[in-house]
Amino acid sequence: MKKIIKSDKENFDDPKYYINRELSWLQFNERVLSEAEDKDNPLFERLKFLSISASNLDEFFMVRVASLKDMINADYKKLDIAGMTASEQLSSVLDALHVFVKKQYNILNKKLIPLLTENGIVVCDAADLTGKEAEFVDRYFDEYIYPVLTPMAVDSSRPFPLIRNKSLNIGALLKKKEGKDDVDFATVQVPDVLPRIINIPVQDDGPKKIVLLEQIIQRNIDKLFLNYDVITSSPYRIERNADLSIDEDEAEDLLKEIEKQIKRRQWGQAIRLEVESGINKKLLSIIAQELLVDDNEIFNIDGPLDLTFLMKMYKIEGFDHLKEHGYKSSAPVKQFMDGDNIFDIISRGDILMHHPYETFENVVKFVENAAVDPDVLAIKQTLYRVSGNSPIIAALAKAADNGKQVTVLVELKARFDEENNIVWAKMLEKAGCHVIYGLVGLKTHCKITLVVRREEDGIKRYVHLATGNYNDSTAKQYTDVGLFTCAPAFGEDATAVFNMLSGYSEPLGWNKLSLAPLWLKDRILDLIRKEEEHAKAGEPARIIAKMNSICHKEVIAELYKASCLGVKVDLIVRGICCLRAKVPGVSDNITVRSIVGNYLEHSRIFYFENGGSPEYYCSSADWMPRNLERRVEILFPVENPELRKKLWHILDLELKDNEKAHVMNKDGIYVKAKRNENEERINSQKIFGDEAHEASKVLSAQNSRVFVPEMGI
Numbered sequence: 001m002k003k004i005i006k007s008d009k010e011n012f013d014d015p016k017y018y019i020n021r022e023l024s025w026l027q028f029n030e031r032v033l034s035e036a037e038d039k040d041n042p043l044f045e046r047l048k049f050l051s052i053s054a055s056n057l058d059e060f061f062m063v064r065v066a067s068l069k070d071m072i073n074a075d076y077k078k079l080d081i082a083g084m085t086a087s088e089q090l091s092s093v094l095d096a097l098h099v100f101v102k103k104q105y106n107i108l109n110k111k112l113i114p115l116l117t118e119n120g121i122v123v124c125d126a127a128d129l130t131g132k133e134a135e136f137v138d139r140y141f142d143e144y145i146y147p148v149l150t151p152m153a154v155d156s157s158r159p160f161p162l163i164r165n166k167s168l169n170i171g172a173l174l175k176k177k178e179g180k181d182d183v184d185f186a187t188v189q190v191p192d193v194l195p196r197i198i199n200i201p202v203q204d205d206g207p208k209k210i211v212l213l214e215q216i217i218q219r220n221i222d223k224l225f226l227n228y229d230v231i232t233s234s235p236y237r238i239e240r241n242a243d244l245s246i247d248e249d250e251a252e253d254l255l256k257e258i259e260k261q262i263k264r265r266q267w268g269q270a271i272r273l274e275v276e277s278g279i280n281k282k283l284l285s286i287i288a289q290e291l292l293v294d295d296n297e298i299f300n301i302d303g304p305l306d307l308t309f310l311m312k313m314y315k316i317e318g319f320d321h322l323k324e325h326g327y328k329s330s331a332p333v334k335q336f337m338d339g340d341n342i343f344d345i346i347s348r349g350d351i352l353m354h355h356p357y358e359t360f361e362n363v364v365k366f367v368e369n370a371a372v373d374p375d376v377l378a379i380k381q382t383l384y385r386v387s388g389n390s391p392i393i394a395a396l397a398k399a400a401d402n403g404k405q406v407t408v409l410v411e412l413k414a415r416f417d418e419e420n421n422i423v424w425a426k427m428l429e430k431a432g433c434h435v436i437y438g439l440v441g442l443k444t445h446c447k448i449t450l451v452v453r454r455e456e457d458g459i460k461r462y463v464h465l466a467t468g469n470y471n472d473s474t475a476k477q478y479t480d481v482g483l484f485t486c487a488p489a490f491g492e493d494a495t496a497v498f499n500m501l502s503g504y505s506e507p508l509g510w511n512k513l514s515l516a517p518l519w520l521k522d523r524i525l526d527l528i529r530k531e532e533e534h535a536k537a538g539e540p541a542r543i544i545a546k547m548n549s550i551c552h553k554e555v556i557a558e559l560y561k562a563s564c565l566g567v568k569v570d571l572i573v574r575g576i577c578c579l580r581a582k583v584p585g586v587s588d589n590i591t592v593r594s595i596v597g598n599y600l601e602h603s604r605i606f607y608f609e610n611g612g613s614p615e616y617y618c619s620s621a622d623w624m625p626r627n628l629e630r631r632v633e634i635l636f637p638v639e640n641p642e643l644r645k646k647l648w649h650i651l652d653l654e655l656k657d658n659e660k661a662h663v664m665n666k667d668g669i670y671v672k673a674k675r676n677e678n679e680e681r682i683n684s685q686k687i688f689g690d691e692a693h694e695a696s697k698v699l700s701a702q703n704s705r706v707f708v709p710e711m712g713i
Contacts, residue, residue, distance in 0.1 A: 013557070017560065017583060020080055022064055024576045024578055025060065027670055029057065030100065032053045033103065035049035044319060050104060050112065066268070068093065127218070129211070136200055136201060142220075163291065169187050170234065171235075171236055173232050175229050186225065188221070190235070197210050198213060234278075240269060240270055240271060242268060270291040273288060274306070277300045277302045333359070336365075346486050352646055353484075354603075355479065356477065364472055370399065370453075372402065381407075381450070397433065401432065409436040425437065447469060449470070461491030463483075463494045468482070479600070487512075493511050493512050500515075514635040516621055516628050516629070520634075531562055532565045540609045542609035543567060543609070544655070545569075545572070546571075546601075548602060551623075559590060560579075563588060571593070572601075572654050593663045593664070595662075595685070616638045619636070621634070660685065
C-alpha cells in the first residue's frame with residue numbers, strides 16, 4: 001500500500017481537514033430523508049422515514065441549535081473543529097435547515113400524498129369537505145373536541161400565555177361583532193390527548209379518508225369565540241431550548257434539582273417557530289414578537305406542521321402490503337436452548353449476541369434468573385435508558401425483595417429520559433435496592449451487569465457487557481452486541497468498575513476493560529499507533545471501526561497519520577463524522593460509510609489487524625469528546641475465536657452493503673454506494689435478518705421448546 005508520509009503531525013490541525021459537527025449531523029438526517037425519497041422502499045416505510053427525519057429535527061433544534069444560541073449569548077469565542085465560530089455555525093445550520101424542511105415537504109406533497117391517494121388513502125382538507133363528510137367532522141368537533149379545548153384570549157388583563165414546547169397551536173385574529181375596530185389575538189392548543197388523525201366514515205368500496213385534528217378545529221374555530229368575527233386563523237408550533245443546565249457541585253439533591261429542571265424544559269427559550277405558508281402577516285408578527293424569535297428561526301411550512309404524525313399513519317390497519325415484509329422473528333441463541341441453568345451455560349464459554357437479530361430476551365432472563373436463584377448473592381447494574389414497563393427493573397426489585405444485595409446506577413442525566421429514570425430510581429429505592437445517581441460532572445453511559453454467585457468451588461462472577469442500553473423496547477429497533485462471560489479477569493474488572501462508581505476506589509490497573517474518562521482515549525490512540533508501527537514495518541495494518549459518531553480531533557488526527565503511513569482505515573459511522581475521507585495526502589487510505597435502514601445502527605465494534613494477529617473490541621463509547629472525556633464508558637475485548645468470526649461477519653457484510661450504505665467522497669458529501677449492473681444487491685440488515693430467520697427454523701426443528709419472540713420491523 002502506498003505510504004504518504006507527512007513531515008509533521010501539526011499538518012493535521014488545519015480546519016479544512018474537518019467537517020463541522022452540526023452540518024455533519026444534518027448530512028445524516030439527509031440520509032434518513034433519502035430513504036423517504038427512495039422508490040425501492042414501500043410507501044409506508046417512506047412515510048416512516050419522513051416522520052423519523054422530523055423527529056430527529058425536533059431534537060436537533062432543542063439541543064444542538066439551542067446550544068449554539070447559548071454560546072452566542074455567552075459570547076463564546078472558541079472555534080469548532082472546522083474553524084467556525086458559534087455565530088457562523090448557527091447561520092450555516094439555519095440556512096441548511098430551511099432547505100432541508102422544504103425538501104421534506106416536497107417529498108410529502110409531490111410524491112407521498114399522491115401515492116397515498118393511488119393506494120386508497122385520501123388526506124382531506126377539512127375546509128373543503130361538503131355534505132355528509134362535513135356534517136361528520138362538525139359533529140365530531142361538537143361532541144369530542146370542543147369540550148377539551150381552552151381558548152386563550154390576549155388583552156390588557158390577560159397576557160400572552162406560555163406556549164408549551166413542541167405543542168401544536170392555532171392562533172387567531174378576532175374582531176368584536178359590535179364595537180370598536182380593534183383586532184384581538186387569541187390562541188388555542190390542539191389537544192394531544194385526542195388523536196391527530198381522524199377517520200371519515202366512507203362507503204365500503206370507497207377509499208379511506210382522513211383529516212387532521214387541527215383542521216377540524218380551524219374549520220369550527222368561530223364556535224370558540226361567539227361574540228367575535230374570526231378574521232384569520234393559522235396553526236403554529238415551537239421548539240424550545242430543552243438542554244438542562246445543572247450545577248451538580250452546588251446541587252444539594254441531584255434528583256430534586258433534575259426534577260425542577262425538567263419542568264423548566266417546557267418553557268425554555270424559543271428556538272424555532274413553525275407556521276403554515278400564507279399565514280396572515282399581522283398574526284405572524286404578534287406570535288413572533290411574543291416568542292422572541294428571529295426571522296431566520298421562522299419556518300414557513302407548505303403543509304401540516306409536525307410530520308411526526310406520519311408514524312401514526314404507518315400504523316393504520318389494512319395496508320400491510322405497503323410495508324416492509326422482512327423476517328418476523330429473532331433467533332434464540334443456540335447455547336441457551338438446552339434448558340440448563342443460565343449460569344451453567346455461561347460457564348461453558350463466552351457468548352456473544354447480535355441484537356435485534358438474536359433475541360434480547362436472554363439478557364432479561366439473565367437478570368430474572370439471578371433475582372430468584374438462591375445462590376446469587378449480589379446483582380450490580382448500570383441503567384442509562386430503560387423501557388416504560390421494564391422487566392429488568394421488575395427483576396431487580398424482586399431480587400432486593402428476595403434479600404439479595406442489589407446495586408443500581410441510574411443515570412439521571414440521560415437526556416429526555418430523566419423523568420422516566422427518576423421514576424425507576426425511586427421505585428428501586430423503595431424495593432430496597434442501593435441506588436446511585438451517577439458521578440458529579442460525568443454521565444455514566446457504560447452498559448454492564450455483574451452477578452455474584454456462590455458455587456461449590458467458591459464465589460463466581462458473571463458479567464454482561466454491551467454496546468446498547470438495557471431497554472427491551474429499543475432492543476427491537478437498535479442493532480447492538482452484548483457479551484456474556486464468567487472469565488475471572490472480566491469479573492475482577494467488573495467489580496472494580498462498580499467499586500469506582502459507588503465509592504472513591506480507582507484500581508491501579510485493569511485486566512481486560514478500558515474505561516473513560518481516564519484510560520479509554522489513550523487505549524484507542526495506542527491501538528491506532530500500533531497499526532502505524534506495523535505499517536512502518538511492512539506488516540499487515542488495518543483498522544475497521546463501526547460506531548455512531550466520530551468527532552474527537554485528536555483521534556481523527558491520529559487516523560490521518562495512520563492513513564499517511566499506509567494503514568487502511570474503514571469507518572462505518574451511522575451519524576456524525578467530522579473526518580474527511582479520501583483527501584489527497586491526508587486520508588487517501590480512509591473510507592467512510594453510513595448505513596441507514598430499518599434498524600438504527602447502534603453497535604460499536606472495532607477491529608485492529610495487529611500485524612496479522614487481529615484484535616477485536618466492542619464498546620459503549622463513540623469516538624467523541626463527550627464519550628472519551630466526560631462520560632463513564634467501557635471498551636472490552638472479544639477473544640474467543642468463534643465470537644471473533646461473528647464480529648468479522650458483521651463488519652465484512654456492512655462494508656459490502658451496496659443498498660443501504662452511503663459513502664463519503666473527497667468533498668465530504670455522501671452518495672449511495674455504487675453497484676455494478678450485474679452485481680448482487682447486498683442489504684446487510686436484511687441478510688442478518690434472513691440468517692436469523694433461518695437459524696430460528698433450524699433450532700425450532702431441533703427443539704420444539706424454542707421461544708421465538710416477534711420483532712416487529
